Amino acid sequence: PGTPRVALVTGTSSGIGEAVVNMLCQQGHQVLAVDFNEAGKTVAEAAGAAFFQADLTGGDACRAAVADAVKRFGHVDILVNNAGIQHVESIEAFAEDKWRRILDLMLTAPFLLMQAAWPYMREGQWGRIVNIASVHAQVASPGKAAYISAKHGLIGLTKTAALEGGESGITANALCPAYVRTPLVDSQIADQARMHGMEEQEVIEKIMLKNAAIKRLIDPSEVAALVAYLASDQAGAVTGSSWNIDLGWTAQ
Ligand code: NAD
Structure with a gap:
């Protein structure tokens, strides 16, 4: 096991986020699990993580989540942007509020969280930003305009963070699961x-x-294993990349 770090993980009451919290706790990291669903508290406690309840569609909630991690653990080293939702509708019928909610949660929140965590990562000259994108950050499917736009945007944010973080020991990478x-x-x-x-x-x-x-x-633990690698000391040369875990989907 590497050096114990402080990790903030979003969207942790189920699925991939839950698996990531379990994995990072098992590796001895101090973890703050952030979710708007109260069920996240039970999941976090079972894994040995702390819990902060927040609806990350709001900017103040994003900043408060980072502040809570800092209050508890002194700093933030690892940020895993995972919280996400889906809404399936044709472009013609897609409700504006649904579009905005998805963009707020899946693109603006990752930006605001990394912005708030950045000074602590820079100060420690070590940071790992892992963004859970999707195969839908690489290719589209009909009916998922907001999700696909947010995920494609997240790749752009990941690359920008990689360039800006390079001199401060901060890496940023995206995962693209099917x-x-x-x-x-x-x-x-x-x-x-x-x-x-x-x-x-x-x-x-x-x-x-x-x-x-x-x-x-795919099993959530298979995604969590790659998150753990990208969040590790060994992945220090890996930045600005997108990792497909897509069962070969984009190979054709
Ligand atoms: P999930 O529904 O099991 O988990 C999503 C989590 O986000 C939940 O804990 C939910 O409570 C939380 N959340 C939702 N809205 C929130 C809000 N406003 N504020 C705070 N937390 C909120 O879904 P999952 O499949 O584990 O998805 C996790 C991530 O992985 C998402 O970004 C998703 O787009 C991505 N992803 C999933 C798949 C898949 O097939 N499941 C594939 C590719 C990418």
């Missing part, structure tokens, strides 16, 4: 099954894994 078995995807499977009059297994095989070379969903 479908991971989480509550977010379970609800999409159920919706699509209803919409197309299909069995759930058929939705997984025919829709979600249509472009995948490896025909299975």
